[in-house]
Structures are given as structure tokens and as C-alpha cells.
Amino acid sequence: MAFRGLPQTNVRAAQRSPDSDDDSPVFKKPKLPVKPFRLLDLPILIREKAMRLIAPIDLFDLSLCSRRMTKYVKSLRLEAEQHKIIMTKHQIMISVNFPGREVIWWDFKPFHARRIANQIRRIGNVVFTQSERVSDGTLNTGEFYCQYADYEKGVAAVSEQFQKIFPGPKSIIINPFSFPELKTLFSHEHMQSLNNLDICGFEQPSIKMMEEIFGKVTLKERLSIKPVTEGDYVIQQAFQVQSFLELRCAYWMSREHLLQINCRVVEIYDNKFISEDIEAFAAKWKEDTSKQWEKFLFRWDSGRPFCFYNLDAEAWDETKRESHFIYKTNQETRRIDCSDGFDMEREDGLLATFVLEQRDEHQFLHFLVFKERFPEKKRIAELPSKLAPFYTQLEKINREYHDNVALERLLCNRNLNHEEFSETYQVWKNMFLEQGRVNTQGQLLRQEVFEKMRAIIEA
Structure with missing residues (x-):
């Protein structure tokens, strides 16, 4: 049957069921050639604007493509809030934090078993033949996992690339006894200027270990040394840090050394x-x-x-x-x-x-x-203004829910001082814990407000 006024090809189209397997050329859409997006061919300003929209983890992967791409990513001047390196017996990882953007992790020793990693990444002169990339949009993180036996060399290479394209302050937490090649790690120039250094563990580092760590390193903000150290080894970096200094053992420190300290907060345990x-x-x-x-x-x-x-x-x-x-x-x-x-x-x-x-x-x-x-006097004087919005919330809850008991009505009284509030709240809380009763909706809402008020009062 023909439809008058329509070409025969369209008749077949009209008659064909949407689920038909008919693969007639009439129904095939022409395949357009897929053209790669040539990012590098864009004008400089447009290219930089486009690259700034790319997630940091993608920029890092792009930077591994070539030296030219490393240069382009570096030119964005995207600064990191913090580079953190953790090197302990059970954890070896690098994290890079950005203000308002996803965190990048590179894990050399993942806690959970993963499928076989077969992605290859070359960073400097180090080739990671077993690496894997995982992104988690829910946690706003991007992660790399790898298997690489030479931890010191691998950490140095990855952290150097991170620092090259995302400059920012560096922090290291390290147990020196777990890593025999400390000299390799701290021989890299980017590892010799740190904001924070935490040395953990229980065993006493040897003079050789101390020299490999502190021989060329300069510190700015924090130094924490948990293990006992050699009594005669003078740690010059103790006189460099400005924010926090912790020394488990400072038998080496003389009166002259003490007066050289320029740090705001200092904890010195073993001393003479x-x-x-x-x-x-x-x-x-x-x-x-x-x-x-x-x-x-x-x-x-x-x-x-x-x-x-x-x-x-x-x-x-x-x-x-x-x-x-x-x-x-x-x-x-x-x-x-x-x-x-x-x-x-x-x-x-x-x-x-x-x-x-x-x-x-x-x-x-x-x-x-x-x-x-008189910080406490000042804090107490400011409490009424800080607690006022919560009393307003309680008044609104009380208008909607009429299930409050006597102690709750007392806690809603603006004329209670901070000590009376804390004491009354503790009595009220203990009473309900002892009775084991299920709170009503109004009581649950009040309890949430009371908890916030108590936290402000006892801060």
C-alpha cells in the first residue's frame, strides 16, 4: 500500500516499527569523524582559562604527557595549600590540598587490596609500571595507587612533580628507621626547604641518620622529634622554626642554645x-x-x-x-x-x-x-550575645511543641548565668539517661540546641 504524496523510502520509514532490526541504509545516521580537541592550539589566554577549569588531578596527569605540558600547567600558577608527605612503617603517601578544590593523594602502600594496577606513568627518570588512578566525587578526592619498591626514590619523584606544578608549603612526617635511603630522599633540592618536619618512632636515630635528615634541610614553622636523640648532636633547625618546637630529648641544649630559640610554642622534655x-x-x-x-x-x-x-x-x-x-x-x-x-x-x-x-x-x-x-572574663561577658540566637530558637520550639518539662523550661530562661545553665543541663541529661525514656520530638529539638549552647559555654 502506497501513501499518496510520499516518496517510497519515507513510506518504508513510516511503516517500520521503532524496534525493528531493519538495517537499511535509509535508517543509518552518517558517522561523523571524531576530531581531537587541540587544547595547545588555543590562544594563550583562552587556553589558560580553559585549563583552570580542569580538576587538579587531571592537570597532574596532563603534566606527565610532556615537558611542554608540564610548562603549561606550571604557568597556571595554581598554588597548593599544603603538600603533606607521610612515611611510616604502615603508611607511605603524599597529599596535596587546595583551597576549595579536590585533594590529590598518591599512595605507595594502600590499606585495601586493589585490582592489578597496570597503568604506566613516567615522572622524571622514574617509571611507575604498576599505577592506578581512582576518583571519588563524593569525597572530593582524586587518588593514585602504585607498587614501587624504592620508596625514597618514588616519593622524591612524585613530590617533586607535585611541587613543580602546584607550589606550596611542604610538611613531612617520617619514621627514619623504616627507610634506609634517607640520603637519597633529602638529597633532592625540593626536600631541603620545609615548613614542618615530624620525626616519629621509638628507636633512637643514629648520628648518621640525623646528619642525613638535617644535613641540608631548612625549616620554617614546626619541628617535632618524638624519639630520644644522641646527646651530643646539635639540631640547628631548632633555632629556625617559628611556630612549634617539640624535643623529646634535649640534653645537647645549653643555656646559649635556649636563648637562641625564636619559636612561639616550645615543649622540651629530657633536659639538663x-x-x-x-x-x-x-x-x-x-x-x-x-x-x-x-x-x-x-x-x-x-x-x-x-x-x-x-x-x-x-x-x-x-x-x-x-x-x-x-x-x-x-x-x-x-x-x-x-x-x-x-x-x-x-x-x-x-x-x-x-x-x-x-x-x-x-x-x-x-x-x-x-x-x-583576663580572657575568661572577656569570654563570659560575650556569652549573652552569643547565646541570644539559641534562646530565640528555643522560644520558637516551645511555641510549636508543648512537651517541655520543668528542667527544660528552666534551661530556656535567659536569666540563667553560664554556671547555672551547665549544672542544670547536666542534671536534666542524667535524669533522662537514668530513666532510659525515648524523648519526644520537642525534647529532641531542645536537646540539640542545649548541646550547642553548652559547647559555647564550656569552650
Whole structure:
């Protein structure tokens, strides 16, 4: 049957079922040739704008194509927030963090078993014949895994390429006993200028190991050495760091060395200082306003007396500072009781104190600078304004849910001071824990707000 006015080919098209297997030429779409996108042929400004839209992990892979491509990626001047290298017995990896962009990981020792990696990547003069790339959009990360036996050589090559195209501060955490070729690692120029260096482990590094690590390295912000070190080896980098210094063993450190430190926060455990050394330290701080020392800790076993012989120091005066020094760690807010401290003032207005603290079996000597003399008083004065939005939330919850008990109504009272709130909240929480009852919707909402308020009060 023919359809009048239509060509016969179109008739067949009209009659053909969508699911038909008819492969007549009439129904075949012409295949267009696939042309590669020639990124490098774009004008410079357009090419750079296009490349800035590419994820960092893709830029890294592109940089491995050729020296020319490395040059183009480098010209983007995409800076990393931090390069972090971890080299321990069970973990060997490099991470590169960017502000607002995905993290890149290169793992030499993945925790989880992976399928056989067969991708080949050449970085410098190192060829990784067993590598694999995995991306996780949910976690906003891109990862490389590889099998490469020469860890020191591999880490140096990968980190150098990362640093070349994504310049930024470098941090290393390393257990030297797990890596016999430290000299190879630290012989690379890019490994000789670091922001942070953490040496971990329990075994004592030899003089040879110390020289291989510290022979050419300069540090800027942080140095932490957990294991005991050779008593005669002077670690010059201890005088370079500015933010944090931790020495498990500092028997090598003399009074002159102590006065050379330019770091704000220092923890020195095993040491041979005596009261006269600490007195010289205090005198140096008092006369030299350029010293930015803020918080020092010395392990001071109870067998060593501590007193000042020639330096004027005063007992705590509650009109000049609070009784406790408050500071924050990564895990918590700590308060050191300084009511028995020895205080001194500097001409620029700063006040510092020395105080002994007993922790378990050890005694510690603290040197603490009160940049804010009444921080707790100031914090408490600011609490009403910080808590006001939460009381507004509670009022809204109470209008919608009428299931509050007496203690909850008390906690919703704006006139409670911070101590009364904390005590009442603890009683209310214990009461429900003991009863084991299921909270109502309103109580769950209030509990969430109460928790946030308590966190602000106890910060």
C-alpha cells in the first residue's frame, strides 16, 4: 500500500516499527569523524582559562604527557595549600590540598587490596609500571595507587612533580628507621626547604641518620622529634622554626642554645637545665621585646629545685591577671592553674609567669605569656550575645511543641548565668539517661540546641 504524496523510502520509514532490526541504509545516521580537541592550539589566554577549569588531578596527569605540558600547567600558577608527605612503617603517601578544590593523594602502600594496577606513568627518570588512578566525587578526592619498591626514590619523584606544578608549603612526617635511603630522599633540592618536619618512632636515630635528615634541610614553622636523640648532636633547625618546637630529648641544649630559640610554642622534655638557666631565659625575655616566646614547657623532675636568685618576680596579683592560663589544643581547651606562679612584666606591657605543674609521675615547668590578661572574663561577658540566637530558637520550639518539662523550661530562661545553665543541663541529661525514656520530638529539638549552647559555654 502506497501513501499518496510520499516518496517510497519515507513510506518504508513510516511503516517500520521503532524496534525493528531493519538495517537499511535509509535508517543509518552518517558517522561523523571524531576530531581531537587541540587544547595547545588555543590562544594563550583562552587556553589558560580553559585549563583552570580542569580538576587538579587531571592537570597532574596532563603534566606527565610532556615537558611542554608540564610548562603549561606550571604557568597556571595554581598554588597548593599544603603538600603533606607521610612515611611510616604502615603508611607511605603524599597529599596535596587546595583551597576549595579536590585533594590529590598518591599512595605507595594502600590499606585495601586493589585490582592489578597496570597503568604506566613516567615522572622524571622514574617509571611507575604498576599505577592506578581512582576518583571519588563524593569525597572530593582524586587518588593514585602504585607498587614501587624504592620508596625514597618514588616519593622524591612524585613530590617533586607535585611541587613543580602546584607550589606550596611542604610538611613531612617520617619514621627514619623504616627507610634506609634517607640520603637519597633529602638529597633532592625540593626536600631541603620545609615548613614542618615530624620525626616519629621509638628507636633512637643514629648520628648518621640525623646528619642525613638535617644535613641540608631548612625549616620554617614546626619541628617535632618524638624519639630520644644522641646527646651530643646539635639540631640547628631548632633555632629556625617559628611556630612549634617539640624535643623529646634535649640534653645537647645549653643555656646559649635556649636563648637562641625564636619559636612561639616550645615543649622540651629530657633536659639538663637548672634554675640559673631559666632565670637567664626570663631575663632575656624581659629585656628583649623582639622575643615572641608565648608558651614553653620543660620537664622539671621534682628532684631539681626551682627558684629565682637575682630576677625580680612577684606572686600572683588578681588585679593584674586571671588565675588560669587558657589555651586550645586540637582535642580540647586546657586550663593551667597559675595562682602559684612567679610573674614579671615587660616594658611593652606583656605579663608572663613561671609555674610548676604536676602531671601523673612528672613535674613540668611552664613559661606562659598572658597576651590577654583576663580572657575568661572577656569570654563570659560575650556569652549573652552569643547565646541570644539559641534562646530565640528555643522560644520558637516551645511555641510549636508543648512537651517541655520543668528542667527544660528552666534551661530556656535567659536569666540563667553560664554556671547555672551547665549544672542544670547536666542534671536534666542524667535524669533522662537514668530513666532510659525515648524523648519526644520537642525534647529532641531542645536537646540539640542545649548541646550547642553548652559547647559555647564550656569552650
